[in-house]
Amino acid sequence: MRVMKNGKTDRRVKYTKMVLRESLVKLLKQKHITNITVKEICELADINRATFYAHYTDPYDLLRQIETGLLNDINEYLAGFSFSIDDGSRSVQILEKIFEYIKENAEVCSVLLSDKGDIAFQQEVMMIVQKQCISEWTKKSVNKDVAEYLYSFAITGSVGVVHKWLKEGMKQSPREMAAMLINMTNRGISAFV
Amino acid sequence: MRVMKNGKTDRRVKYTKMVLRESLVKLLKQKHITNITVKEICELADINRATFYAHYTDPYDLLRQIETGLLNDINEYLAGFSFSIDDGSRSVQILEKIFEYIKENAEVCSVLLSDKGDIAFQQEVMMIVQKQCISEWTKKSVNKDVAEYLYSFAITGSVGVVHKWLKEGMKQSPREMAAMLINMTNRGISAFV
DNA sequence: AAATTATTCAACACTACGTCTATTATCTTA
DNA sequence: TAAGATAATAGACGTAGTGTTGAATAATTT
Numbered sequence: 001m002r003v004m005k006n007g008k009t010d011r012r013v014k015y016t017k018m019v020l021r022e023s024l025v026k027l028l029k030q031k032h033i034t035n036i037t038v039k040e041i042c043e044l045a046d047i048n049r050a051t052f053y054a055h056y057t058d059p060y061d062l063l064r065q066i067e068t069g070l071l072n073d074i075n076e077y078l079a080g081f082s083f084s085i086d087d088g089s090r091s092v093q094i095l096e097k098i099f100e101y102i103k104e105n106a107e108v109c110s111v112l113l114s115d116k117g118d119i120a121f122q123q124e125v126m127m128i129v130q131k132q133c134i135s136e137w138t139k140k141s142v143n144k145d146v147a148e149y150l151y152s153f154a155i156t157g158s159v160g161v162v163h164k165w166l167k168e169g170m171k172q173s174p175r176e177m178a179a180m181l182i183n184m185t186n187r188g189i190s191a192f193v
Numbered sequence: 194m195r196v197m198k199n200g201k202t203d204r205r206v207k208y209t210k211m212v213l214r215e216s217l218v219k220l221l222k223q224k225h226i227t228n229i230t231v232k233e234i235c236e237l238a239d240i241n242r243a244t245f246y247a248h249y250t251d252p253y254d255l256l257r258q259i260e261t262g263l264l265n266d267i268n269e270y271l272a273g274f275s276f277s278i279d280d281g282s283r284s285v286q287i288l289e290k291i292f293e294y295i296k297e298n299a300e301v302c303s304v305l306l307s308d309k310g311d312i313a314f315q316q317e318v319m320m321i322v323q324k325q326c327i328s329e330w331t332k333k334s335v336n337k338d339v340a341e342y343l344y345s346f347a348i349t350g351s352v353g354v355v356h357k358w359l360k361e362g363m364k365q366s367p368r369e370m371a372a373m374l375i376n377m378t379n380r381g382i383s384a385f386v
Numbered sequence: 387a388a389a390t391t392a393t394t395c396a397a398c399a400c401t402a403c404g405t406c407t408a409t410t411a412t413c414t415t416a
Numbered sequence: 417t418a419a420g421a422t423a424a425t426a427g428a429c430g431t432a433g434t435g436t437t438g439a440a441t442a443a444t445t446t
Contacts, residue, residue: 010391010392010444010445011444012442012444034227037432038433039432047394048393048394049434050393050395150377150382152354152356153354153374156349157346157353161345183381184343184346184381185382186383188384190379190383192335192339192343193335203423204413204414209423209424230402241425247423
């Protein structure tokens with residue numbers, strides 16, 4: 001792909017990449033990435049197989065590019081809001097926005113963030129919030145080793161909650177989910193007794 | 194495989210299955226199950242490819258059989274101990290035993306329970322403990338919907354903690370880990386402030 | 387309108403798959 | 417321990433997807 005004078009990309013390239021992305025997402029609804037062949041992606045997208053290899057090395061490469069695209073999109077989305085500096089509610093606010101984003105982009109998200117998707121990617125999404133909490137937690141004078149285990153627990157735990165939320169049709173509101181997650185992280189079961 | 198009169202299995206079958214299991218575990222240390230071929234499993238095990246197909250449909254079938262074997266083994270292991278009826282410490286005790294089991298069988302466990310392994314299986318392992326807590330939790334009059342989210346959070350969170358523990362060489366004692374996990378689940382961050 | 391380049395088409399060798407048959411080696415049991 | 421049973425092997429088979437190539441075609445940019 002040559003770099004054009006005006007910096008834009010060739011319309012043909014845009015189209016090719018778009019249909020290939022759509023095609024993969026469709027297939028991911030049915031089966032795991034590892035069972036998806038280049039051949040079927042191309043057939044569904046009506047794109048020549050040689051063209052696929054001109055842009056991606058394999059289906060997983062295509063998936064990874066969809067993921068990073070989504071990650072950037074979420075960050076842009078969050079940048080559009082101004083959150084309070086106050087540590088206490090900041091995390092909840094950001095989390096709420098993330099749940100809203102997921103709900104608005106349910107088509108893609110319900111595939112990429114479901115059990116079928118890539119866990120590592122999902123943890124990246126959840127880490128966006130947790131990064132905001134690091135200073136907050138260390139301020140609370142938690143032992144450093146323990147703090148790291150808390151991160152793991154909270155992040156992977158959150159991924160599990162999002163899975164369940166998506167699987168069951170996103171019945172709870174983003175606000176509810178955000179509050180629930182923060183409560184679980186901060187006070188565990190005792191918060192709900 | 195014919196059923197023999199004394200109920201035992203043919204030595205040849207035992208051997209074949211054993212080396213195939215070992216072979217797959219070795220390969221899983223290097224790469225994900227989806228990138229492992231029947232061909233290379235057999236070459237490493239020095240077993241004919243046709244023989245593989247006589248016992249398993251594909252590498253994933255073999256993996257699943259290793260997993261259920263481990264699961265049975267853990268349950269047998271736990272059955273060897275008598276835990277107190279007292280709800281408060283029962284979960285901690287069981288969890289401690291599980292961490293001990295993992296440490297003692299680090300060879301297999303550090304593969305099957307690592308990030309490379311199957312999440313669904315890992316959740317099954319963690320569910321052994323959580324099952325013991327259900328009555329405990331509902332006793333505490335937690336809302337039922339919320340309780341389910343708590344399960345998801347706690348179970349997937351625990352998986353994350355185990356990952357980290359294994360990845361960093363199991364420095365903490367099983368007792369420490371068990372206590373930490375129960376604390377996180379019950380009281381969240383507030384337990385460590 | 388001309389130059390550029392992305393896409394297509396067809397063919398290529400390669401690798402793994404899953405199955406089959408005949409043969410050999412090993413185990414069980416009487 | 418000998419006879420019968422059966423598990424494992426060797427080798428070949430067609431199938432399917434891979435990743436690459438070169439020439440022809442179509443669309444886009446300038």
